[in-house]
Amino acid sequence: AQSVTQLDSQVPVFEEAPVELRCNYSSSVSVYLFWYVQYPNQGLQLLLKYLSGSTLVKGINGFEAEFNKSQTSFHLRKPSVHISDTAEYFCAVSVSGGSNYKLTFGKGTLLTVNP
């Protein structure tokens, strides 16, 4: 079985500062990795995903993430955040194989961007 750990439940930052949201996973097989964003009372929107190839993945809204297989990590970064980035961010994994339809989520990191 897979598991996802998001190390920080809350991350407060000031506007225009850089941010990193940490995600580690555990799996005995190869995985696909995802970051989703959830704005208040809304559904989940895909920010980016890693399936294969380059370990640096660029997503929407200026976010990027780097897959590190040796450290089993997939940290999300943005060089300069905006107030509008305030939201909950979820890291998720699925296996690369027969059950690749099922996502396992972390508990989320609440990013709060202050002026």
Add this chain to the structure above:
Amino acid sequence: NAGVMQNPRHLVRRRGQEARLRCSPMKGHSHVYWYRQLPEEGLKFMVYLQKENIIDESGMPKERFSAEFPKEGPSILRIQQVVRGDSAAYFCASSPLLEGSHGYTFGSGTRLTVV
């Protein structure tokens, strides 16, 4: 092209009543997935359905919960005799054939409150 439509957005039920949550997938998507988000938790997989078939219900509670995706109409998640612990946000996602987790589109969710 409308996205994944869930209704109602908010649902209040008294203990012991039935809750019916509906999900219409994106046009062209034949696979539907239901997830539950408990307070301060990540989303957890409940069930995966194709038209008229339940493919994987490993995340469904053994009692009171059922799901269907009929030939015509939306997918329905049904909770009988609701209890306070069923209060959560229920999200539906859909994907095209063979894309699995790569092709998810999430709906905005139904927030169930049991009083």
